[in-house]
Amino acid sequence: MAFPAFLDACVLVPIRLADLLLRLAEAGTYRLLWSGQVLDEVERNLPKLGVPEANARRRVTLMRQTFPDALVTGYESLIESMTNHPKDRHVLAAAVRGDAAVIVTANIKDFPSDALKPYDIDAVHPDDFLLDQLDLYPARTLRCLREQIADYRKPKVTAQEFIERFARTAPRFADEVRSALRRS
Numbered sequence: 001m002a003f004p005a006f007l008d009a010c011v012l013v014p015i016r017l018a019d020l021l022l023r024l025a026e027a028g029t030y031r032l033l034w035s036g037q038v039l040d041e042v043e044r045n046l047p048k049l050g051v052p053e054a055n056a057r058r059r060v061t062l063m064r065q066t067f068p069d070a071l072v073t074g075y076e077s078l079i080e081s082m083t084n085h086p087k088d089r090h091v092l093a094a095a096v097r098g099d100a101a102v103i104v105t106a107n108i109k110d111f112p113s114d115a116l117k118p119y120d121i122d123a124v125h126p127d128d129f130l131l132d133q134l135d136l137y138p139a140r141t142l143r144c145l146r147e148q149i150a151d152y153r154k155p156k157v158t159a160q161e162f163i164e165r166f167a168r169t170a171p172r173f174a175d176e177v178r179s180a181l182r183r184s
Contacts, residue, residue: 005104006104008104022067079093134177
């Protein structure tokens with residue numbers, strides 16, 4: 001069974017990061033988990049970044065349809081017992097219910113180790129998660145990245161341009177990808 005990873009809303013909002021994470025899940029490098037609350041948060045936050053509401057709704061609907069097995073339910077009764085940051089207790093509760101091994105989040109500080117330890121869950125920054133994917137599945141990870149770059153047509157971007165922009169979100173992963181692409 002694939003490694004279960006719960007994705008926080010903050011890693012699903014930036015389109016390039018979300019796109020790569022979803023492609024990797026589709027390629028079977030890990031088992032994607034999320035909750036309805038996380039997806040609602042994504043849909044609420046996208047318009048704040050200039051994404052039209054209709055596009056935000058369409059994006060989240062497509063995510064739900066593409067990954068129906070990712071949805072964790074029945075976690076609500078656990079929320080109050082979580083001891084991490086109050087605004088992210090629903091994330092930890094859903095990760096616990098979904099039997100996640102990691103929570104992929106840019107908000108590591110909201111998930112202190114003492115709150116995670118009883119559930120044997122780690123909080124992992126997307127940069128570290130992507131580095132692990134590259135290490136464990138180099139061919140699949142690079143294939144997903146190449147396909148993602150090729151799919152960007154408006155405007156068309158080069159691999160170098162894509163990686164430069166991606167470095168803002170996952171700098172160490174971007175450095176490793178540059179090296180891997182030079183070797184291949």
